[in-house]
Amino acid sequence: MSGQTPSSHPDPGWLFTEFFSFQRAHALKTAVGLELFTHIDDGAVTAPTLAERTGAAERGIRILCDYLTIVGHLTKQDGRYGLTPNSRALLSKRSPVYMGSMGDFLLNEGLLQAFLHLPEAVKQGGAPPDPEGPLAPDHPMWSEFARSMAPLMDFVGERAAAQLTASGPATKVLDIAAGHGMYGINLARRNPQAHVTGLDWATVLAVARENAARFGVGERYHTVPGSAFEAEFGSGYDLVLVPNLCHHFGREANVALFKKIRVALAPGGRIAIVEFVPNDDRVTPPIAAAFSLMMLAGTPEGDAYTFREYQEMLKAAGFRDVRMTPLEELPWKLIVAVS
Amino acid sequence: MSGQTPSSHPDPGWLFTEFFSFQRAHALKTAVGLELFTHIDDGAVTAPTLAERTGAAERGIRILCDYLTIVGHLTKQDGRYGLTPNSRALLSKRSPVYMGSMGDFLLNEGLLQAFLHLPEAVKQGGAPPDPEGPLAPDHPMWSEFARSMAPLMDFVGERAAAQLTASGPATKVLDIAAGHGMYGINLARRNPQAHVTGLDWATVLAVARENAARFGVGERYHTVPGSAFEAEFGSGYDLVLVPNLCHHFGREANVALFKKIRVALAPGGRIAIVEFVPNDDRVTPPIAAAFSLMMLAGTPEGDAYTFREYQEMLKAAGFRDVRMTPLEELPWKLIVAVS
Structure with missing residues (x-):
């Protein structure tokens, strides 16, 4: 989110973004699990309608969709969410090349555990x-x-x-x-x-x-x-x-x-x-x-x-x-x- | 790493980058723990010398430093690593505004556990x-x-x-x-x-x-x-x-x-x-x-x-x-x- 800045203006926001980067993967996997991208492709484009379709809390859906917008997987305009070219192509089940299930393997518990031990591996x-x-x-x-x-x-x-x-x-x-x-x-x-x-x-x-x-x-x-x-x-x-x-x-x-x-x-x-x-x-x-x-x-x-x-x-x-x-x-x- | 592409050219690499994003946080925390940025600031700029200073395996240091280069926290030229403006300002202990310890809190086990339960929270x-x-x-x-x-x-x-x-x-x-x-x-x-x-x-x-x-x-x-x-x-x-x-x-x-x-x-x-x-x-x-x-x-x-x-x-x-x-x-x- 923040770019490189000269050392005269250190940018602590950069460190927040880097240390919090693990959230991107979990948020995306969670959204795929709820079929959010498919529901948006089907026309449910607000937090209340998405909450109804998924059975999840509106507050949870709103915060998740906002986060996905911030990191570039959704668009948001006047409270309405939309798909990006990548999320439409790869994460909506309406797409012939849907690949959302990748997260089930790439974020499996064994790999996540392995990264908790990265210092020892190095x-x-x-x-x-x-x-x-x-x-x-x-x-x-x-x-x-x-x-x-x-x-x-x-x-x-x-x-x-x-x-x-x-x-x-x-x-x-x-x-x-x-x-x-x-x-x-x-x-x-x-x-x-x-x-x-x-x-x-x-x-x-x-x-x-x-x-x-x-x-x-x-x-x-x-x-x-x-x-x-x-x-x-x-x-x-x-x-x-x-x-x-x-x-x-x-x-x-x-x-x-x-x-x-x-x-x-x-x-x-x-x-x-x-x-x-x-x-x-x-x-x-x-x-x-x-x-x-x-x-x-x-x-x-x-x-x-x-x-x-x-x-x-x-x-x-x-x-x-x-x-x-x-x-x-x-x-x-x-x-x-x-x- | 990969940008948005039109739906006629789906980009599975984008999904790899997103689902693997959790690695960025762990790699950075690991590097800070080894004081890699400080050692590079002190002039240890190759995998063998960094391995010697840190007591870690050269292979582990090489792969970690390469990864940090790929995600933009180090530079690499002819096998020699260098600091970026942000990593020099915030992650070298020689800097008056060193903030590397942030990762110890922002990646604490409780927060990581909470994200494993993100679907329930949503x-x-x-x-x-x-x-x-x-x-x-x-x-x-x-x-x-x-x-x-x-x-x-x-x-x-x-x-x-x-x-x-x-x-x-x-x-x-x-x-x-x-x-x-x-x-x-x-x-x-x-x-x-x-x-x-x-x-x-x-x-x-x-x-x-x-x-x-x-x-x-x-x-x-x-x-x-x-x-x-x-x-x-x-x-x-x-x-x-x-x-x-x-x-x-x-x-x-x-x-x-x-x-x-x-x-x-x-x-x-x-x-x-x-x-x-x-x-x-x-x-x-x-x-x-x-x-x-x-x-x-x-x-x-x-x-x-x-x-x-x-x-x-x-x-x-x-x-x-x-x-x-x-x-x-x-x-x-x-x-x-x-x-």
Whole structure:
């Protein structure tokens, strides 16, 4: 809210805004939970009518909507609230690309707890290993991930599938840490010959199978339950997808995983990684670079790796011809290498 | 990081930035705790040297400093970090107006917990009454407030004292919910005739007395322990200060408090309120208006009241000539009325 000021005029308001920034996330999640953006899209644009639709107190709705206006997610004119282009596109359930459920995963209690321990993670260089944490077998966080991130990941997966299909056919596909399944499912939708095998914890695969059926590719969607590091992959794949997985682990674990993947590929088969990839300066582009902090707080050795680091890890595992392409205007990158 | 985009190009990165905004507050608090800004001011400007000075892991320091650069609190050039005007002025202990300790109060566990229950507060129109919460007698949150907010409140109190002294002398002053004591102490520093009585919980008054002694006005600083609603104020005051208190309560409680204050004032004596005061639109100015959400989440009936509402409450208690003035460029306002 307040900008940078010269040191002759210190601006304590700036510190208030920064230290109170945590409220933005909770207010947005709360508003999505009440479907406020959808109700406004439907024409309920005052605090009294929104209170009636949601069953919440008018005072609570008024203060929440005012706050959302202040931080730029709503407009307010003469007591009437309106949507911004972003909130209309992403947070109203009337939108074909509604993604409001993201907050259920991105603000899950485990991650919030991890940030209470950020000072220790900085001192130790990572979160302490936690046998019951998110990297433990069958951790319930990942079915929450699969459910709440599916709308977003459909959007990203569609763009990744378009690029992968354009650069070569893939009929036998393995999707590692498939989650919601939307990366593999989008490949199957584009290529009627493709068979996709999703690998993830058993509880998570139930969500992927639901999605595969919903998108009409259920008969060509197969599953392998278990850990990416321990499960039997099978062999002869044209393409192995590794979307949003490597950032959880250190360099050695990733190289070991890439070697295991290479063995499962047919000759000339490809590995495709989708990730936040910061530039070598590690401070741009902002969303990708900022993701390192989440990995510092939440994992013992994870990171947002640069393209140079992915090149090194993939080459150490025997891959060649490592290329990176953007996914249109999205903050993720697609990295492809040949076995 | 990402701006508003037309709905034809939805920007999922915007949602990532919003839902991850809670990290900004924790990262800044962590950096202040490690005195990173002070060490950089002292010339330790690389991750290895900062790791050595702080005893933290280089990897942890690197990721934290990169994040702080991304969100605008540091600069980075060729692996060397630098301070911004705001971080140099407010977060380096070399600065005469260092205020880094604010995070210890503004991110206290009680407030963070309150935001986990924001959905319930919106539905009910306020937080449920909590006999052991921040409004309970002698709650430890308020000594934390007194200690961590003193540098900021000295800055605000100095500006309030300048205005109050310019518009009339005050030799017998009552400072209600004195906390750190910096509002009353600044009046005593400006007027060698003034005697100030601080009222707060006994544990909090210990901090105020320490500060009064430190600023050389200890002999003219008196204390009354207890609740603003129950303690015996005494009488004949020229001026009663009520800094940052009214926002915790509903309208009726504030009117009752103002009536009690009026009885304690000498004829023609003044009440002086320091508060975040939003405009009638309740969405400007941003910091003052946004404070309503904190009160919704953290108190049963508190709010950031408009000037019109303060006028009504003060008039209902018998005050006249209600005036509001800014405190230079700060987000607080000074409201003064005559008994």
